[in-house]
Amino acid sequence: MPDRTLSNNIRVLRFMTGEMTQADLGSKVGVTRQTIAAIEAGKYSPTLECAFRIAEVFGKPLEEVFSWK
């Protein structure tokens, strides 16, 4: 299996959504601010359910939020 890491555009999407805070996004998807920070920093890969919820908050398809690096 190729050793690839997951990257994401959450920081950019938050900026484009009126500087939504990590805490706001976290409360919308049901995780803590620290978990959103860890996802943004690439220190944690969210579950599929959480990834879909994040994409839903931004109104984007999953592949526009998360991608392989």
Place this chain on the structure above:
Amino acid sequence: MSHRERFALVWVVALVVVLGTYMVLVAALPGYDGFGVSTKIALLGGTLGILALAAIATQIAARSAADRPESLALDERDRLIAGRAAEAAYHVLIAGMIIVGIVMPFNNGGWEIINAALLAIAAAEIVHHGLIFAAYRRGVRA
């Protein structure tokens, strides 16, 4: 640093300091073997009492420093980290209990077994909270 990360770090330090002091005392105190049962129980009880107070104090301090009350609930990342740390600690504890319960009774006496059991539990706890701290620091992959 989140309150869980802070609690894990403080608890590892408390375990190493308090139980380390106890183990050094047991190993190096002249005449420990000659102490009466009540003295040994008092020494062990005092150590466990200090640890209990440290656990309560660090838990209260960590919770009061939490961002918001809802952040005290575990989310998926917290559960993943806690589960992995508990799994690793379980193996350490089982290995320690095999030594304490199956190997040591053939060669060692009561207090050596008690102290070895305490050491095994402490090792498992240190691995548990050490891994939690490391996972919050370095990140965790599903």
